[in-house]
Amino acid sequence: MNKLLNLKKYLLAISEPNRLAILSLLKNGEKCACDIHPKLKLPQNLSSHHLKVLKNLNLLKIKKEGNKIIYYRNEEAIKNYQSILTKKII
Numbered sequence: 001m002n003k004l005l006n007l008k009k010y011l012l013a014i015s016e017p018n019r020l021a022i023l024s025l026l027k028n029g030e031k032c033a034c035d036i037h038p039k040l041k042l043p044q045n046l047s048s049h050h051l052k053v054l055k056n057l058n059l060l061k062i063k064k065e066g067n068k069i070i071y072y073r074n075e076e077a078i079k080n081y082q083s084i085l086t087k088k089i090i
Contacts, residue, residue, distance in 0.1 A: 003084055006057075010081045013057050018042060019050045023059065023073060030063075030072035 014020050021040055025031065037047035051071060054060045058077045063070045 007081065007084050009057055010059070011085075013053055013059065016050070016053075018047070019054055022047075022050055022054060022071075023078075026060070026071060026073045030070050032065075032068045032070055034068065036071065 014023065018040055022036060025036065025039055033044075033048065033051060036051065037044045040047055042050075051060065055062065055071075058074055059081075060071050061074050063072075
């Protein structure tokens with residue numbers, strides 16, 4: 001049941017266009033939060049909200065470089081969610 005609940009949260013997260021855009025943007029490599037919101041054409045606080053949702057689902061990881069927060073995809077978690085989804089549908 002826990003896997004299904006997590007899968008539901010994953011699907012809800014990626015169904016939001018801005019979150020899906022963030023995951024797509026980070027597919028090309030890590031980015032500073034300050035580089036993400038201009039590319040999405042969103043206010044900083046709104047992009048931070050979307051980043052937090054993705055981070056809380058373990059879809060993103062962070063590292064700090066000075067006072068910058070660098071985001072990158074957690075490929076292992078993404079593959080795990082995709083695997084669960086594939087097994088449930090096929």
